[in-house]
Amino acid sequence: MNKIFSVLLTLILIISMSLPATAAQAKQVFTDVPPKHSNYNDIAYLLNKGIISADKNAYGVKDIVTREEVAVMVAKAVGLDGTKRATKFKDVPKSHANSGYIQSAVEAGIINGYTDGTFKPTAKVTRGHMAAFIARAFDLPNGTKTFKDVKKGHTAYEAVSQLAAAKITTGYEDGTFKPANNLTRAHISAFLARAVKYQENLNSSKKMKVHFLDVGQGDSIFIQAPNGKTMLIDAGTKEYGNTVVSYLKAQNVKKLDYIVATHPDADHIGGLNAVIQAFQVGEFINSGKSHTTVTYEKLLETVLSKNIRYKEPTVGETINLDSEVKTQVLAVDAKTSNTNDASIVLKLTYKNVSFLLMGDADTEVEAQISKAYNVSATVLKAGHHGSSTSSSLSFLQKVKPEAIVLSYAKDNSYGHPHKEVMANIKTIGTKAYATAETGTIVTTTNGQTYSINAKELIVPTTTPTTPTKPTGNVSSGTYVIPGAPTSFKNCTEMRKYYPSGVKSSHPAYAAARDGDKDGWACELK
Structure with a gap:
């Protein structure tokens, strides 16, 4: 009996020593x-x-x-x-x-x-x-x-x-x-x-990171989902292909589960060929918009030669990036005459934090998706590098973003970001960040809170100027801005007067195309 009691007493002492101390039992150090x-x-x-x-x-x-x-x-x-x-x-x-x-x-x-x-x-x-x-x-x-x-x-x-x-x-x-x-x-x-x-x-907590890469006058967004899957959306111009590859390797990327080509403009898909050559790719998601450029043709040839799964999404469908991250296609239109309006628009929602990525979609697309979907988002990647063709005030008021990211090159020839857009951002009173000012911008979120590792852009108080109204028909490409030359040496010169480009039927298009190695870029963006 004494032996049993002794064993029980020993067990009690061991258990009592392992129990956490209460406040009253806590050791006073100071x-x-x-x-x-x-x-x-x-x-x-x-x-x-x-x-x-x-x-x-x-x-x-x-x-x-x-x-x-x-x-x-x-x-x-x-x-x-x-x-x-x-x-x-x-x-x-x-x-x-x-x-x-x-x-x-x-x-x-x-x-x-x-x-x-x-x-x-x-x-x-x-x-x-x-x-x-x-x-x-x-x-x-x-x-x-x-x-x-x-x-x-x-x-x-x-x-x-x-x-x-x-x-x-x-x-x-x-x-x-x-x-x-x-x-x-x-x-x-x-x-x-x-x-x-x-x-x-x-x-x-499981974190998601969204990297807005500094690719000059272009777009490139890299997403690391909580489950470890990855998605690259665009890769800037051809000149930035190696820059994107180097950045991804620095993030220890071995495979890209998805690559999204929002639309076939060179400032979005130009660098993708280098990326596909450098990494294994699970699926290539393309707007499906046809475009007769060498850059676009080579990109599709590379996708085909590497036997990468190819997909053209439909509006409303979701991409299986992560079970905890709803990744939905809000817009895509392969039949539109304007490549910008073909843009794949994505909304990623991780618990209470969301990202709305607009590609180069213009105000008409903004209006369409606003009617069809809940476009409110924590972070908005502004459409078309801050061009006045996008980011209308009514749209920004519906999105109600806590942060807006603009991707453009400093002192670019297009005048991005346009004063009208900056005035709209000022009106809604949200924070703005620009790759041109701070380089690559990284957002990190656990689905409840988020952080942005970039310096906030000071949005000046401006009075938007009323643009000169063009004459002619925009859809047919015959419109002309009063006072603009009728011919140009190259596309860069043309964009000083026509920031959004012109249709190939425009009377000045041929001269500009002949004088520019990527003359097709003169087309409406």
Whole structure:
């Protein structure tokens, strides 16, 4: 009997030792942070992660933190190198205890120095500064929340709204954030612990990435679905084919499950031939629009020679990219006389986040799909590189995007993005991003929140100019803009007057075609 009792007692002791401690049973590490302290769990979490250390009896919960302390804590939280090394600051020598973490945080763009060449490691940190440091360090969603003392236009607005979107902060009960208040160790511990937990939850969730590649005056979109499948939509002009190939290889792409050629214009399909030569392709999805160009013919020949499954989609059907991502064709028209209007328009919806990818579809197509489908989307890839032939105000108001991506080349001859489009974007008050200004733009989402790794485009306040009304019939290609020459040396010159191109029946088309190696590009886009 005693032996049985002894065994039972041993088992009870083992089980009790393995049970998690309650708040009352939790070990008190710091003298000023008892288990009942409101920030006990945050501080214990950071201690367990190695972000802070128990090298002092008291934590100093009410102490105001310095730039050095915040830099070190944030650097450790995101796993930066803390090895001592030379910095660019005259007040942080290599021998400084935290020179490595400070330099790493600076290199990562989390914190900056001052114009006089100093870092000022002992300077106090405000709540507004803290918000900026954390927003730069973590993959936080874009936010729109304002506080009474942090409204749009405030220097801390972007960062604070991101923290609010990630539920890292809710502000004070009176509706303020108090960005100018100094930051205590208790506060930085709470904010940082929540940020680390947010990042961990994001990393554990299945993510989708949509890359808007910088291919100059063209389009190329690469999609990585949560299940690992991939889709490439267009690849810019022929000159950008190798650029797209290199980018995909840098993303460790071995196979493309789908390639979508939205329509046969060279600035969309020109680089696809190089891509198909470089990767295994599961299915090639084409608008079906006929086009008598060498570039288009070679592309179709390559698809055929490699025995790639070929498909021409129909309006309304879905593409089996991922069971969790609804990928629907909202528009495609192989019979239209305008190649732009043949564009395959796709809407990808991953839980609560969606992407509307317009190709070069114009305002008529926008109106059609608005009537037939729910076009509201989180992110809109604007049609036709920001041309006024697309992105009508009524359409943007129906889409209600939180972000608009424009793909065009800086100082392009077409004048993209047109003032009318920029005025429409300004009117709806959404954020805009441009490949010409920031390079390739990558959006990441777990289906609930999303982030964009690009600098927002400042949309100027403009008064749209009323374009000169052409004479003649547009559909027959006989229209002429008053004051425009009747002949051109090449297509580039022609597009200065006719940004959207002209029909082959236009009186000036032949001269332009003869003077341009890709003269067919003069056709209406």
